[in-house]
Amino acid sequence: MKLTYLLPLLAAQAMAQAQxxxxxxxxxxxxxxxMTAENLQVDTQIxxxxxxxxxxxxxxxxxFAQAKRQSLVVMQSPAEKGQKVLMLSDDFWLLMPGSQRPLRITPMQKLLGDASTGDIATMSWADDYAGKLVGEEPCEVAAKQTCxxxxxxxxxxxxxxxxxELWVGKTRFEPVRADLYVLSDKLAKQATFVMDKPAAPTMVLEMVLADQVSNHKTTHVRxxxxxxRQVPPEWLNPMFLVRNPALD
Incomplete structure (x- = not known):
């Protein structure tokens, strides 16, 4: 009798692990x-x-999005010139020109609009999330597509x-849209992704973030x-960056 009860349990566990x-x-x-390569330089406009x-x-x-969850964001607009954000795994620093110390920040810290440091510095999900397949559903942005x-x-x-909550194409697994929840389980933003070739996509050209909490602004990350490009190791050292070196 014990074996009779045990077999369905083992089968369910195996199915869960496979999923x-x-x-x-x-x-x-x-x-x-x-993230089209392990080490990238991505010029971004918000x-x-x-x-x-x-x-x-x-x-x-x-x-500069690098392997092992490392990124360096260099701000190029005149209003922010010289500022940098460094991400090393779970640690984030803001480096200001003229400051003698790197400042600890969180991935939720805003860069501009509803784009946070994490939105800009992080371009992958597989290393940071685990989950389950809910099922197949129509994609809102393309009624004929199943996600x-x-x-x-x-x-x-x-x-x-x-x-x-992420919806991806059924065939190629390209990102289509996402509902983004913060620690309190409040829906903070809704993201949609614009692909280079809708019929046969190869890369994301733009991420559109719609605020769901306060200002209801829309932020386009292009x-x-x-x-x-793989950057020199010292570029990923906050004590080196605090000297405000020229990064060419």
């Missing part, structure tokens, strides 16, 4: 549409629109969002260019 592995494989494929659609602000950033709905929970403390 977890499948979700991680999907996330790894999804990540490649944003445009913020007010709730009525009128322009608010615009900023430019150079993001896989993934429910993701953070596995690290230094992530921007504690939970993500990836203007990507190129493979």
């Amino acid at each position: 977890v592995q499948d979700v991680q494989s999907v996330l790894q494929a999804t990540d490649k549409f944003r 445009n913020v629109l007010n709730a009525d659609g009128t322009p608010d602000k615009e900023r430019r950033y150079t993001v 896989l709905h993934l429910s993701l929970n953070a596995t690290r403390k230094g992530v921007t969002y504690q939970r993500i 990836y203007l260019s990507r190129k493979v």
Whole structure:
């Protein structure tokens, strides 16, 4: 009798483990549409629109997204020139020109509009989240397309969002849209992703963030260019960056 009860339990556990592995494989494929190589230089432009659609602000950033969850964000607009954000795993620092010390910040700290440091510095999900497949659902942005709905929970403390409801293409697993929840499980933002070739996508060109909490502004994060680049190790050292060196 014990074996009769044990077999269904073991089968359920095996199915659950297989689903977890499948979700991680999907996330790894999804990540490649944003992080097209292990080490990248990504020129990024952020445009913020007010709730009525009128322009608010615009900023430019150079993001050096590196392997092992390391990123350096260099601010390029005149209003922020010389400022940098460094991400090393769960640790974030803001480096200000003229300051003698790097300042600890959180991944939720705003850069511009509703784009946080984590939104700009992090371009992958597979290393930070685990979850389950909810099922197949129509994609809102393309009624004829069927998406896989993934429910993701953070596995690290230094992530921007504690939970993500993510919809990806059923065939290629490209990101389509996401509901982004903070630690209190409040829906903070809704993201949609603009692909280079809707019929046969290869990379994300733009992420659009719609505020769901307060100002209801829309923030467009445009990836203007990507190129493979591994930065020197000292660029990922906050004590080196605090000297405000020229980064060429």
